[in-house]
Amino acid sequence: MNSLFPNQIELPIEGMTCSACAARIxxxxxxxxxxxxxxxxASEKVRINYDDNQVxxxxxxxxxxxxxxxxxxxxxxxQIRKMTCAACAGHIEKALNKLxxxxxxVNVANETAKINVTPGAATVDDLIAAVINAGYxxxxxxxxxxxxEKVRRLAAYKAELRLFxxxxxxxLPLVLQMGAMFTTGDMEVLxxxxxxxxxxxxxxxxxxRFYIGGWNAIRSGGANMDVLVALGTSxxxxxxxxxxxFALNQHIYFEASxxxxxxxxxxxxxxxxxxxxxxxxxxxxxxxxxKTARIERDGHVIEVxxxxxxxxxxxxxxxxxxLPVDGIVIEGNSSINESMLTGESLPVNKQAGSKVFAAKLNxxxxxxxxxxxxxxxxxLAAIIHLVEEAQGSKAPIQRMADTISGIFVPIxxxxxxxxxxxxxxxxxxxxxxxxxxxxxxxxxxxxALGLATPTAIMVGTGRGAQVGVLVKNAAALEHAEKIQTMIxxxxxxxxxxxxxxxxxxxxxxxxxxxxxxxxxxxxxxSEHPLAKAxxxxxxxxxxxxxxxxxxxxxxGGGVTASIxxxxxxxxxxxxxxxxxxxxxxAQIKTLQAEGKTVVGIAKFSNDTPxxxxxxxxxxxxxxTSIQAIKRLQTMGIEVVMLTGDNIIxxxxxxxxxxxxxxxxxxxxxxKANEVMAMKASGKFTGMIGDGINxxxxxxxxxxxxxxxxxxxxAIEAADVTLIRNDLMSVADAISLSRATLKKIxxxxxxxxxxxSLGIPLAAIGLLNPVxxxxxxxxxxxxxxxNSLLLKRWRANN
Numbered sequence: 146m147n148s149l150f151p152n153q154i155e156l157p158i159e160g161m162t163c164s165a166c167a168a169r170i171x172x173x174x175x176x177x178x179x180x181x182x183x184x185x186x187a188s189e190k191v192r193i194n195y196d197d198n199q200v201x202x203x204x205x206x207x208x209x210x211x212x213x214x215x216x217x218x219x220x221x222x223x224q225i226r227k228m229t230c231a232a233c234a235g236h237i238e239k240a241l242n243k244l245x246x247x248x249x250x251v252n253v254a255n256e257t258a259k260i261n262v263t264p265g266a267a268t269v270d271d272l273i274a275a276v277i278n279a280g281y282x283x284x285x286x287x288x289x290x291x292x293x294e295k296v297r298r299l300a301a302y303k304a305e306l307r308l309f310x311x312x313x314x315x316x317l318p319l320v321l322q323m324g325a326m327f328t329t330g331d332m333e334v335l336x337x338x339x340x341x342x343x344x345x346x347x348x349x350x351x352x353x354r355f356y357i358g359g360w361n362a363i364r365s366g367g368a369n370m371d372v373l374v375a376l377g378t379s380x381x382x383x384x385x386x387x388x389x390x391f392a393l394n395q396h397i398y399f400e401a402s403x404x405x406x407x408x409x410x411x412x413x414x415x416x417x418x419x420x421x422x423x424x425x426x427x428x429x430x431x432x433x434x435x436k437t438a439r440i441e442r443d444g445h446v447i448e449v450x451x452x453x454x455x456x457x458x459x460x461x462x463x464x465x466x467x468l469p470v471d472g473i474v475i476e477g478n479s480s481i482n483e484s485m486l487t488g489e490s491l492p493v494n495k496q497a498g499s500k501v502f503a504a505k506l507n508x509x510x511x512x513x514x515x516x517x518x519x520x521x522x523x524x525l526a527a528i529i530h531l532v533e534e535a536q537g538s539k540a541p542i543q544r545m546a547d548t549i550s551g552i553f554v555p556i557x558x559x560x561x562x563x564x565x566x567x568x569x570x571x572x573x574x575x576x577x578x579x580x581x582x583x584x585x586x587x588x589x590x591x592x593a594l595g596l597a598t599p600t601a602i603m604v605g606t607g608r609g610a611q612v613g614v615l616v617k618n619a620a621a622l623e624h625a626e627k628i629q630t631m632i633x634x635x636x637x638x639x640x641x642x643x644x645x646x647x648x649x650x651x652x653x654x655x656x657x658x659x660x661x662x663x664x665x666x667x668x669x670x671s672e673h674p675l676a677k678a679x680x681x682x683x684x685x686x687x688x689x690x691x692x693x694x695x696x697x698x699x700x701g702g703g704v705t706a707s708i709x710x711x712x713x714x715x716x717x718x719x720x721x722x723x724x725x726x727x728x729x730x731a732q733i734k735t736l737q738a739e740g741k742t743v744v745g746i747a748k749f750s751n752d753t754p755x756x757x758x759x760x761x762x763x764x765x766x767x768x769t770s771i772q773a774i775k776r777l778q779t780m781g782i783e784v785v786m787l788t789g790d791n792i793i794x795x796x797x798x799x800x801x802x803x804x805x806x807x808x809x810x811x812x813x814x815x816k817a818n819e820v821m822a823m824k825a826s827g828k829f830t831g832m833i834g835d836g837i838n839x840x841x842x843x844x845x846x847x848x849x850x851x852x853x854x855x856x857x858x859a860i861e862a863a864d865v866t867l868i869r870n871d872l873m874s875v876a877d878a879i880s881l882s883r884a885t886l887k888k889i890x891x892x893x894x895x896x897x898x899x900x901s902l903g904i905p906l907a908a909i910g911l912l913n914p915v916x917x918x919x920x921x922x923x924x925x926x927x928x929x930x931n932s933l934l935l936k937r938w939r940a941n942n
Contacts, residue, residue: 150181150194154202154265157217158189158209166214173212174205202265203245218248218261221269222537225256226282229358229413231550231595232369233281236362240279241272252537254599257286259537280361298421305414312351312407315343319400320915337389337397344399348382352406368554370591374409376558377586378402381914384579395576398583398914405587405918412922416592419929430529430610433504438469441513454519462512467504471518474499479510531615531866535606536599540619542889543598546896550591557589557904564908580914584907588917589900592925597892600932605885612940613868614878621864624848625882628831630823631777631875632842634816635788635798636674637835638852638872639774640764644678648736648761652729658688660758664746666690667706667715671698675742678762701789701812703744712749718791719810721745726754736761737793740801766801773872774802780879782831787811787819787842816842833875834863850875877940884938892928899924 161167167184170191174182179199184191193205206216228234234251237258241249246266251258260272269285276283322334335343349356355378358371378401385397438451441459451469454460459475462468468481480492483505492508495501501514503523520526539547561582569578602619609616616622633639651660665683668676669690683690696706702723703716714724718733726747733743741761747754774784786807788795795809811819820842823830832839832846843849843863851863852870867874903920906912912920 150179150196152197153192153194154205155190155192156206156209156264158184158191159215159217161189161214170209170212170214173208177204177208180205202263206246206263206265216264218263221260221262221272222286222533223258223260223272223276223283224286225251225258225276226284227358227361228253228256228281229354230370230590230592231547232367232554232591233358233362234595235547235551236279236365236367236369237276237281239367240275240365244271244275247272250537250539252539252599253595254603255536257537258283259534279365280358298417302414302417305410305417308351309407309410309414312347312403312410315347315351316400316403316407319343319403322400340397340399341386341389344382344385344403347403347406348378351410352378355406355409367551368558370554372554373557373586373589374405376561377583377914377918378405380579380586381405381583384576398580401580401583401914401918404915408915408918408922409587412924412926415922415926416596416929419926419933422933425607430504430525430532433467434525435467435469435504439463452520454516456516456519458516458519460514460516462507462514464507464509464511467506468501468514469503470514470516471500471502471523472514472516474501474512475515476513477511479512480508482506482508528610528615528868531617532606532610535616535618535622536603538602538618538620540598540602540623540889542623542886542893543619546594546597546893550595553589553591553594557586560904560908561585568910577910581908581910584910584912584914584917585904587914588903588907588912588921590896590903590921590924593896593899593928594893596925596928596932597896598889600929601885601888601892601935604932604935605881605888605938608935608938609878609881612874612877614874614881614940615866615868616878617864617866621848622882622885624829625831625865625879626886627829628782628848628879630783630785630828631831631833632785632787632820632823632846633804633832633872634834634839634842635786635790635795636764638833639770639786639798639802640766641870642674642764642835644674644742644762644764646678646682646760647741647763649682649758650732650761651758652756655757658686660746660760661686662688662691663708663713663748663757664715664744664760666693666708667704667713667746669693671704674764675744675762679744679760700814714747714749714754715744718743718745721747721754721756724754726756728756729759733759734793737791738797739763740794740797742790742794766798767870767872769871769873771802773876774804776873776876777879778803780876782879783828785823787816789813813839814841817845820845831875831879833872850878873941880940881938884935888932888935892931895931896924896928 158170171182171184174180174191174193177200179196181194182191191209195205209216225237231253234253237251238249241247241258241260244267246263247260249258249260273283318335319340355371355375358369359375362369362372381398382402385399385402387393388395388397435451437448438454439446439448439461440454441461446461454470460469460472464479474495474497476497478496480494481501482492495512501512503525564585565578565582568581569575572578602622605622606616636642649657649660651657661683664679665688668679691708693706693708696704698704699716699720702720703714705712705714707713714721714726718728721728726745728745736743741763744760744762746757748757777784783806784804786795786799786804788807788809789811790809792809795807799805799807808819816839820830820832824847830846831848831850832843833850833852834843835852843851848865849863850865850867852867865878867878903912903917907917
């Protein structure tokens with residue numbers, strides 16, 4: 146930076162494919178006045194020095210977007226304090242979304258805000274200031290702040306509990322007086338001055354939180370539960386105070402105002418405790434990470450803080466210890482218990498060369514491992530991040546509840562005013578009118594509506610993480626229950642994804658060793674599972690591939706290349722036939738009928754390809770594939786298999802697994818089109834895949850599932866990631882989705898029915914304000930408790 150360009154910003158860019166893209170962005174930015182831009186294609190970032198008197202960040206970003214690229218928004222999570230109901234969440238969202246370049250979503254259940262910010266549009270301090278100005282508190286969530294927040298919540302809970310007991314002691318004599326009134330008929334056991342003395346600290350000391358919360362809500366242009374409680378109790382308290390001061394011949398209601406505040410406090414305490422249990426799953430995941438690790442350094446074993454570990458460190462893991470990082474075993478044999486992350490009860494054997502992951506339990510032997518991923522880059526950290534993202538997101542079903550919560554309080558206040566006016570007009574008596582109006586205010590509860598969806602989502606996603614089902618967002622969890630057609634890829638999904646050469650069939654004078662050498666030479670460098678099977682066979686037989694030239698790969702077909710100036714073909718029977726190769730179709734069909742994939746190798750002679758032989762490659766079905774397909778079908782889901790294999794092999798695999806609908810010889814680039822075609826027919830589709838070739842099809846499906854051992858690209862494209870290499874996890878995910886949505890519907894039904902019945906009953910005088918206050922306090926507790934019942938859900942049910 147210099148005097149010409151006093152401001153600097155670095156923006157992440159998405160969509161660059163080559164250095165020409167970087168040059169185009171640079172050129173367009175540098176055309177702007179007061180701008181000096183440099184694009185780093187390797188890091189996919191642009192550093193811009195600029196004069197904000199001549200150009201604003203919004204113009205810089207729009208220039209990049211107009212160039213055909215995308216500025217990746219920054220994601221920030223804030224811990225929110227002082228929220229009391231769903232209406233508060235709406236006020237905070239409104240305050241944050243007023244900021245330019247900010248998109249915010251507030252979760253009332255875990256009291257967090259998930260915010261996407263266009264880089265340069267707002268800082269974290271700007272976001273926190275917006276929340277504070279709305280009357281609430283906020284801080285950025287980090288590893289250290291998570292622990293601090295837990296301590297703060299515990300301290301706040303203890304303080305609230307202490308206030309509750311004080312409130313209960315002050316309220317108890319007033320409530321006991323009500324009992325005496327019913328048994329002895331004596332209207333006032335305690336003198337009025339004593340009742341006023343007991344009720345006043347409850348109203349203005351214990352209950353000050355409702356006044357503060359209500360004022361902050363009104364000041365920010367809204368209203369929340371605090372407004373209802375403050376209005377209702379103040380009406381009862383002030384009326385009783387006036388009657389007491391002027392010695393009027395009217396009944397007083399100090400017991401109502403004090404009891405309502407005490408009961409609401411009790412409800413909030415129970416709600417806080419229950420809400421804390423909704424996040425137990427993620428806390429359990431965090432606790433799995435050991436605080437210290439034993440590493441080998443300069444020939445000595447020392448104990449260090451796990452957070453100080455670096456890639457390449459050699460870690461010693463004793464029996465009974467959890468692994469501190471992801472790594473590779475370099476020495477030792479043991480069995481690892483992975484149940485805490487995958488739900489898989491059987492231990493997994495590990496030896497030199499095996500991959501191991503952080504937080505998993507070493508059961509028997511001593512292991513020496515080299516760290517490959519540490520800190521925020523481990524599988525455990527990715528799981529925690531994914532679960533937090535899902536728990537902080539909103540399900541589409543929540544939109545209606547949010548809309549109602551936003552207008553709920555003003556409507557209730559209007560109903561209360563109408564109740565007061567109509568009752569006074571009909572009865573000619575002020576006191577019953579006041580009591581009915583108070584009952585309307587205190588029974589109405591927007592909290593139950595606001596908590597109905599997020600608490601169930603939190604418990605559901607947390608429970609899923611415990612059994613190896615990672616849901617990307619709440620929408621995916623909601624949509625999974627709607628799946629009518631499940632599309633499965635064959636290789637690596639139905640099968641193990643570890644194909645092996647089972648038959649080597651040389652033709653004429655060709656030997657087995659020569660055929661394998663030619664095939665390995667043509668397949669070297671390929672990442673295709675079938676190519677790996679050929680190369681593994683060559684390696685086992687100590688056959689070295691030769692040099693290759695003029696290599697050309699045809700996706701979904703095969704390859705052509707030259708070896709020592711001779712031109713060769715390798716590929717599927719169809720690929721060979723299309724290039725005028727004569728093949729033994731009867732022999733090929735025999736191998737395909739056994740569920741094997743056949744690859745042919747041919748050599749050109751006078752521009753005519755002559756077949757040299759065939760390789761048959763088989764990929765074993767996963768142990769649970771047949772059971773999983775049957776379970777999905779039992780759940781009412783049609784299973785469709787897509788495969789690039791020939792029709793005979795595809796039919797054999799389909800018959801073994803019980804799949805009646807399949808499509809063979811589908812090229813990788815055509816899988817997405819097949820998915821789109823099924824969606825166009827009106828079917829709600831799910832797609833399961835594991836490889837890079839599946840990513841477009843996964844993205845095209847309504848809900849996508851990635852097998853955990855698959856490629857990073859597939860996992861990134863999927864809505865649900867399955868840590869276990871087991872199709873039963875797909876059925877588990879759908880079962881969990883159905884259970885979660887069932888709880889959400891129960892919660893919403895209860896919240897709607899409660900308010901729909903409670904408010905009219907209070908308006909016509911059938912509910913005493915104290916009973917109404919108790920009902921309001923318990924309504925949100927009931928919703929959270931019902932969501933917690935999701936913890937009883939079990940996989941494979």
